[in-house]
Amino acid sequence: MSTASPANASDAAYLPWLAGAATRALIWRGGATINMGAFAAQAETVAAALPESTSAIINLCAGRYAFLLAFAAALRAGLPTLLPPTRTHAALAEVRQAWPGALALHEPGTAHEFGGLRLDALGTTPASAAAPRNLPLLDAARVVLVGHTSGSSDAPQPQRKSLRALWASNAANQARLAAELGARFNIVATVPPQHMYGIEMSVLLALLGGGAVADAQPLLPADVAAELHKLPAPRLLVTTPLHLRALLDAGLELSCEAIVSATAPLDAALARAAEVRTGAPLIEVYGATExxxxxxRRTAHEKLWTPYPGVSVQPEPDGVRIEAPQLSAPVLLGDLVERAADGRFLLAGRVGDLIEIAGKRASLTDLTRRLLAVPGVEDAVIIQHEDADAGGVRRLAALVVAPGASDTAIMAALRTGFDPAFLPRPLKRVAALPRNALGKLPRAALLELLRG
Structure with missing residues (x-):
């Protein structure tokens, strides 16, 4: 069995739901690989056992192997995979209400109070099982994934992806990484597969590309280093700036041939330190759920971003217009960009990030960066109050994790670099910021913490 990648997924009417030869390594699990053929047989078994009334799959599997299996089974069955913005009962209930007949799947050995079925309840197939003789082609226009925006600036919004869109976006990622690693490589990801970044870099690269992904999702620095050491080269580390800083601070050897980072702006000094420590190129990726x-870009060496082939980035008064092979129509993102003559661009902040107080302008991201640079501050964020004060001004507030610095020392440091209009009131100490699994800070959670 072999399924070749289509030359131009953007024009294809039908596409396979897996790619590569049956013998291609797809997942590392328990020190051994599960190849594409065996995985296809497992996915076929799960897909065939899904209840006929199922309209969509709510993938609640936490483990990467289980997530990939549930995702592939949904692909094979022609059902969309739904990724709730959070796992609260309210969020899950909203998704189920929007998709009557949606079935929640979770992994063997677990139970979820939201209901649904475990994968093992749908039948099991040995990892050594023979692969299907032929993989059927599926309608490329069919919606196969519904993700949600992060909620860092407003309410999470659903984003529908067709099979054609997933093939097209993955082809660009695969080509960029192949330039550093070759066509075949092994992946260790510190990010979960339930978000678009995790989907692209640890799910689609395995199912539709040339990557073989480790089942583990290590977070502690020692565990990340150990997982990388287990895999043969070339190895790709998929991570975030938050995780990357913790890895470097731990002082451990990191065996990898390339690093990918996203979900938050990456400091150039951190990127340079990572490349020096590993000897591997660090690629920062720019995109959105939409x-x-x-x-x-190679953040250690350049400020400008290079668009993928076929991508157009055009500044607009209220953001940036993106056109790409995976998009059926242009998408407007709330980022401010400065476009160079050669098509590369500089990110200058977000539309909602720029504030004006007393006739003066500033960037919340830049103010937060300065707060994080204060000695003793371990984590922090500056946000704008929802309500205006008696003078009609929406002042700023800061949430700070700083066991090694006093309020007086922090405010003294800020006064040297902040205009008085932008000094946070209050500066509130917290034990931890409400970061999600990708390190992002949903605004609703920040406001709740500020009020509390």
């Missing part, structure tokens, strides 16, 4: 990845 668009998937559309540009990259």
């Amino acid at each position: 668009t998937c990845v559309v540009a990259t």
